[in-house]
Amino acid sequence: MKVYYKTFARFVEFFGKEGDIELPEGSSVLETLNFLCSSDEKKRSLLFDENGMIRRYVIILKDNERLDNETISSTSLQEGDAITIYPPVSGG
Amino acid sequence: MCTMIRIQKEPICLDHLFEDQTPEIGALLIFAGVVRADGMHHLLLESDTGQAERELKIITDEAESKWGPIKVRIIHRYGELQLGEVIVLIIVAASHRDKAYSASRYIIDELKVRVPIWKADVSDEKVSWIHGEKE
Numbered sequence: 001m002k003v004y005y006k007t008f009a010r011f012v013e014f015f016g017k018e019g020d021i022e023l024p025e026g027s028s029v030l031e032t033l034n035f036l037c038s039s040d041e042k043k044r045s046l047l048f049d050e051n052g053m054i055r056r057y058v059i060i061l062k063d064n065e066r067l068d069n070e071t072i073s074s075t076s077l078q079e080g081d082a083i084t085i086y087p088p089v090s091g092g
Numbered sequence: 093m094c095t096m097i098r099i100q101k102e103p104i105c106l107d108h109l110f111e112d113q114t115p116e117i118g119a120l121l122i123f124a125g126v127v128r129a130d131g132m133h134h135l136l137l138e139s140d141t142g143q144a145e146r147e148l149k150i151i152t153d154e155a156e157s158k159w160g161p162i163k164v165r166i167i168h169r170y171g172e173l174q175l176g177e178v179i180v181l182i183i184v185a186a187s188h189r190d191k192a193y194s195a196s197r198y199i200i201d202e203l204k205v206r207v208p209i210w211k212a213d214v215s216d217e218k219v220s221w222i223h224g225e226k227e
Contacts, residue, residue, distance in 0.1 A: 008138055010210070059208070087221070090209070091137070092168075092209070
């Protein structure tokens with residue numbers, strides 16, 4: 001299946017502004033993020049901490065809903081789904 | 093005064109922002125975040141604007157559940173901003189000043205860690221993204 005992603009700000013340099021990836025049917029959001037990082041340690045360190053958890057101020061969304069570490073693992077994607085990856089925000 | 097939330101590129105205009113006061117309002121608290129001279133030439137702001145407005149509405153509702161009833165007007169800019177320009181304007185109208193101060197502080201503190209807006213220092217065409225406040 002094909003899923004889409006988009007990123008912002010300093011993540012664009014590493015992941016691109018948006019893109020699509022081919023994954024097995026029913027892949028989870030976590031599996032999608034792991035695939036995006038592949039074997040690139042820099043990308044991995046941007047998203048994941050040393051325990052393999054999504055970094056505290058990195059925000060992952062699916063359908064405008066924020067996901068936590070638990071739902072990132074348990075949420076499966078379908079063909080055409082899109083996820084958004086926010087680096088830590090810095091507005092105000 | 094009704095609650096209003098806007099993420100916009102245009103400079104913030106203060107006209108009409110203080111109209112429509114209602115008799116129960118006793119305090120208007122105005123916070124303006126401004127581009128400070130930190131060694132850069134100007135700031136560049138990026139936003140996922142729809143999601144930013146949604147998150148600000150959630151934060152405003154939270155503030156009202158803690159200190160309400162309040163009315164809030166928030167305007168946050170994105171794009172290129174020069175030194176001294178207003179980045180964000182938060183106006184809180186409440187019956188008393190203690191509620192207005194508390195709600196205003198809550199809103200800006202939550203905005204800085206939850207709302208999808210990012211700032212970058214720009215100097216000599218070099219763009220350096222600013223880290224999150226609690227990163």
